[in-house]
Amino acid sequence: MRISARADYAVRAALQLAAAQDAGPLKAEAIAEGQGISHKFLEGILGDMRKGGLVQSQRGGNGGYWLARPAESISVAEVIRCVEGPLVSVRGERPPDLSYTGPAESLLTLWIALRAGVREVLGVSLAEVAAARLPDTIVALADDPEAWTNP
Numbered sequence: 001m002r003i004s005a006r007a008d009y010a011v012r013a014a015l016q017l018a019a020a021q022d023a024g025p026l027k028a029e030a031i032a033e034g035q036g037i038s039h040k041f042l043e044g045i046l047g048d049m050r051k052g053g054l055v056q057s058q059r060g061g062n063g064g065y066w067l068a069r070p071a072e073s074i075s076v077a078e079v080i081r082c083v084e085g086p087l088v089s090v091r092g093e094r095p096p097d098l099s100y101t102g103p104a105e106s107l108l109t110l111w112i113a114l115r116a117g118v119r120e121v122l123g124v125s126l127a128e129v130a131a132a133r134l135p136d137t138i139v140a141l142a143d144d145p146e147a148w149t150n151p
Contacts, residue, residue, distance in 0.1 A: 001118060004084060006041075006083050007079075007080045009037045009045055010045045010049060010082065011076055011079050011080065012035045012037065013046060013049070014067070014074065014126050015126055015130045016031045016034050016035055017031070017055065017065060017066060017067045018071035018127055018129075018130040020066075024062075025057075025063055025066050026064045026066065027064045027065075028064070049079070049083065053068055054067065054069075054078065054079060054082050055068055056068045067126070071126040071130060073125070074126045075122060075124065075125055076122045076124055076129065077119060077122035079126070087119065087122065088111065088115040090111055095112050095114075096112070098111065121138060121141070
């Protein structure tokens with residue numbers, strides 16, 4: 001699986017908003033500066049997140065961006081889907097829409113399992129990531145030395 005710069009930036013921006021949830025709207029410039037993201041690129045991402053219902057915005061001196069829902073109710077997966085589309089696709093199709101025959105028949109089960117695994121890992125909420133309270137299952141996966149090596 002490849003996480004694009006766009007998806008990475010979207011998650012980082014959402015985490016910046018989650019961390020400032022009680023502080024009021026954040027200006028795009030502040031988010032961009034806080035995360036080392038190009039302001040112009042970030043504006044497009046925030047626009048997509050607004051259209052996707054994840055953030056709200058207000059113009060003006062007291063304006064800025066804020067999460068549309070509590071950070072506890074927004075998953076990392078939702079943010080990625082909002083800016084990139086489906087988490088797992090094969091040739092641009094969702095795994096349930098595929099079919100295989102012969103020796104490749106069980107490949108569909110593998111793709112479905114991959115999608116389930118990605119959903120489980122990326123199902124962590126913005127609040128959990130922002131507060132560094134990742135679920136034990138996620139921490140255990142990352143603690144495995146094999147997770148850090150290139151196969």
